[in-house]
Amino acid sequence: MREALLLIDLSKDFIDMDGALTCGAAGQEIIPYVRRLIEKFRREGRPILDIRDDHMESDYEIRAGLFPPHCLTGTPGRELEDRLAAAVEGYEGYVTWPKKTYDATYETPLLDYLDREGITRLHVAGVCTDICVVSTGLGLYKHRVTKRGDLEIAVHRQGVASFNAQAHEMALNHMEHVLKCEIV
Template sequence: MSRNVLIVIDMLKDFIDTDGALNCGEKGRGIVPFVAEKVKEFMAQKEPVIFVMDAHDPEDPEFSRFPVHCVYGTPGAGLIDELASMVEEYPFAIKVPKTRFSGFFRTNLNKILEDLNPAVVHVVGVCTNICVLYTVEELRNRDYRTVVYTKGVASFDEEAHRWALKQMETVLGAEII
């Protein structure tokens, strides 16, 4: 149990690209260099990088609350170019498609983490107050030591972003650095 794992949440074209269907705005674009550096760091150490990726059915009920976004198989559901080209041939890049806020809901993420048995799970991505928060909540409920990087998470709602960071730290016990 010495391995570290990086989870990259929803760094997808529909969330990060300026013309994305549910763009996180300047804050989302602003974390791209940090996230890319974190991915490079984990790749250099030959550590696993798990990409948790929204992948919705065209008729997903979530679209009653949010605009249609990240429909499975569409360009918008793909990793942003800055990351896709970087990890294309990286053998320890794992993609986990999801249909809800938590990266654990009806996915194989739990099994992947059980198999990897990481000492620490590092987290970056969007949106802090939605998919990042609910995935971190599940990590902490499974007693994974979890580190969330403030320079590596963002939201379209700055107040909710700050609230979620505080919740993850004070209630869930994640390390916020």
């Protein structure tokens, strides 16, 4: 079994308490766990994949007023949270890609990478559980159903968070029971 770790939107704008779209205390609480996951995958020489929002003010979700400006191209808020950045620094197995939508599988190299590298178990950590994590779970589910029946998806309960606790729990339930992700 070839495993990889997927980090979703663990940028300063989502994690830092003063971030433009912070998850607040819930986001802060997952960082030690996610850092331990990164250290484990690094020790084992496994891939660590980091996909974060990369927006311009003209992008739909900002222009339409769905969310305030966040993770703007070239701003400090788009950067990986400091403790996590220190954990991946210099690691050859670390790969990062930008995304424009909630779903980290949409118009990113993620699915091609998983197929090319023969990844059969993908561990998921990140924010927001009820927005980008569940949307990515749906993209991974579609890929599993149509092309990769062998792909296992493990969402780490201690490694995901949202600014909405009720929606967080609903998303975990949805991923477990509808998208058939393993919640670990």
